[in-house]
Amino acid sequence: MILTKKTLAPILLGSLLTLAACGNGEEADTENGTDTGAGNEGTTESVEVATEGFPIVxxxxxxxxxxxxxxxxxxxxxxxxxxxxxxxxxxxxxxxxxxxxxxxxxxxxxxxxxxxxxxxxxxxxxxxxxxxxxxxxxxxxxxxxxxxxxxxxxxxxxxxxxxxxxxxxxxxxxxxxxxxxxxxxxxSSWIMGPVWYNGAWLDALGVEELPQTTEEFYELMVRFRDEDPNGNGQQDEIPISDINMNGLRGWMMPAFGIKGWGIEEHNGEARYTFATENFRGYLEFMNRLYSEGLLDQETFSQSTEQKQAKGENNQIGVFQDWFSYFTTGRSEEEAINDPMYGPLTSEYQETPLMPIDSGxxxxxxxxxxxxxxxxxxxxxxxxxxxxxxxxxxxxxxxxxxxxxxxxxxxxxxxxxxxxxxxxxxxxxxxxxxxxxxxxxxxxELDPIGGERSAFSDFLLEETQEKIEAHGEVIFPQVYLTPEEQEEVTDIKSELETYVVENEAAFITGNIELNDDNWNDYISTLENLGVRRFEEIHQDAYDRWVEAGENN
CATH class of the missing domain: 3.40.190.10 (Periplasmic binding protein-like II)
Known part of the structure; x- marks a missing residue:
């Protein structure tokens, strides 16, 4: 919003009137309260505080x-x-x-x-x-x-x-x-920078509609691998690339009914996302992509600079970044051709779902x-x-x-x-x-000296269509008691270390994702305190809900 004389808020108009009145020796027409100096016993002199307009004192x-x-x-x-x-x-x-x-x-x-x-x-x-x-x-x-x-x-x-x-x-x-x-x-609804498709590759392959399901996504990634979308005559395309899954994970898990990392709210219950069958479904899909060369084989070993170099060399088809041109090295105008990844559905999640920030x-x-x-x-x-x-x-x-x-x-x-x-x-x-x-x-402020850029309009449209239309907050911002916080801190550190190690091992196939290994994984999480971790957050969630009902 651009500030104009016609759109000034009443508080600011009141400020100007107050200042003018004081400058003319007239009494300001405001209601005053007394600042008692609460919280500081050494304060003996209170001040009158204007409850509207300026000056405040x-x-x-x-x-x-x-x-x-x-x-x-x-x-x-x-x-x-x-x-x-x-x-x-x-x-x-x-x-x-x-x-x-x-x-x-x-x-x-x-x-x-x-x-x-x-x-x-x-x-x-x-x-x-x-x-x-x-x-x-x-x-x-x-x-x-x-x-x-x-x-x-x-x-x-x-x-x-x-x-x-x-x-x-x-x-x-x-x-x-x-x-x-x-x-x-x-x-403001982004939990982090989104995932983007390489628009030039979509154009090269004549792709007119983006994937709506995990299977359609898989089929497109196969085309990215096999049909030379970067046009250099070499099979050097990397359909999907990331660093330790830190960028992709949060956006791809919703296809399997998981809103986010760690604790999430699911039908009024607090659950640890990495201890669910949904997470197993995500791991199976990512292992499929990795084993077929669709997910970058260096995902768990490369640096940010190495991934960046691949992007600038037009070797990556799907990637996460704040804006796509941060990875591709293209111009802002060219980046309008890189569509945002939208929600996928699967047998685990039949309706589109995306995580959003509470703001x-x-x-x-x-x-x-x-x-x-x-x-x-x-x-x-x-x-x-x-x-x-x-x-x-x-x-x-x-x-x-x-x-x-x-x-x-x-x-x-x-x-x-x-x-x-x-x-x-x-x-x-x-x-x-x-x-x-x-x-x-x-x-979001209007730009100084001009109109919004075409790229800003593109971001807004993509965000509204791909994220906000299907968005849910992962877990509300709750408070824990000091005792709960102490207990959670100890459990959380061990859980996350174990989960990250096993995510990489399951995706790369270093640990086969079969029933026995999965049961061992869940048993270890339980021994590390995952159910108590969920219980504490359930109590905090219930308090949060109750606070809303009482106000």
Missing amino acids: EETITLSLMAPGLGLSEWEDMPTLQEYSELTNIEFEYTTPPQSDFATRLNLAFASQELPDIIYAGGPNTLNASAEVDYGSQGLLLPLEDMLEEYAPNFYALMEENPEIRQSITTTDGHIYALPSIVRGDT IKRGTFALTSENPHPEASLRWIDYFYTEEGYEFINLGPEGYLWEWEDEEGGTRVFNEEIDPDSREEYRGSITPAYGITIPGLSI
Whole structure:
């Protein structure tokens, strides 16, 4: 969405009116709440917090904030944050260790209890689900749920619109300790980069319809192997290639009724996908492809660079990557000819099925027990849960990355002084919304100075047709109790090591996939605790469902 004077959100219009009124010595027409300094017993002076509009507080307050930094610019020098501080009357002391050191620094802060007021962009890898539960139960993170409706109305509205958000961020003790990033965009449903067909090969063989079943897929792969689709007169084609099945697995297993890696929800039950007959069906099919030379014989030994070289040499027919041209080396325009792999059906899965991401990235904004102004802090972040707020944090203010060409019409153009080849890096120097998962509503923005590209339209159409039309979330984002988490961590590591080793052995034929070997495989999983692993996740799933029913 392009920001125009006609489409400004009421909150921003209220901001401008408030500022104008204050500048004329008139009293702002806003409702105010009192920031009591909850969570910091040393705070003796409360501040009035405007529940709508800007500024958030009349007298400037200063808070401390810790976030992962990328080293392109100091956060206090970023014009986006500077202008937002002027608008809100909230200033910050920033601690931004390198992204690679952020987890260590944050853990040390918790261990020493020398905490910042705000943890920004902490999750989902650092301030993850178990950390939220652990630090929240210790009183080191503030519960936010009772303040959201009044001081984070934009985020609260998103929760009301999509109850799964509340379910996914409410911990086992009933509290919300961190706000998420809500991602909505053309590719936000992808669990990872999709699988692609080599469109040039399809054209060479006159293929007009893509496979709909596993058997049709197999037949096409045989044609890729035998009919010289790359046209060089040599039988050097590799129908399917991957690295350790890490790219293909997640997209091919749904043909056998499996939504994803590890724990999945299946008809209301939590099951470990690699301990099912469906997984055996997947292994049998992949072994068939491997044994007949349809799956790259170097799948379990090659490097990313080796696979890339094959792709650029036009030797691969089916492959996984974020965009197809990352593998083929072709242009973006040529990549429109590479169709996305769609869902296949089989005796295990009679209707099309594809995994999708929930679009909820947890742990991106938390307030610690040291925060003297939690209500003001929530008001500060809440603006970024609007489209206009995301546009501001993502693109920065006028006069840096972009300028108005037609402000009334909402048309922007890039600043001509910025080298087009360095625009993205420059953007990372003016706003924190670069290379990290920031809190807020993340949406697909219209391009500056032009229309959407044909490739963007192609991606959207393929995603809607091939993924979203058949999509199911693999497993909801649940929370485990500290005791459950400790138990799961021990079991999970051993399960995954064993599964990965045996997947490769079964597919390559190093272990024959017969009844005896399969039964031995399942018995070993059970000895490693797979049924307890499922039981714990079933309990967590039931709590998640109950939380939805109670809200």
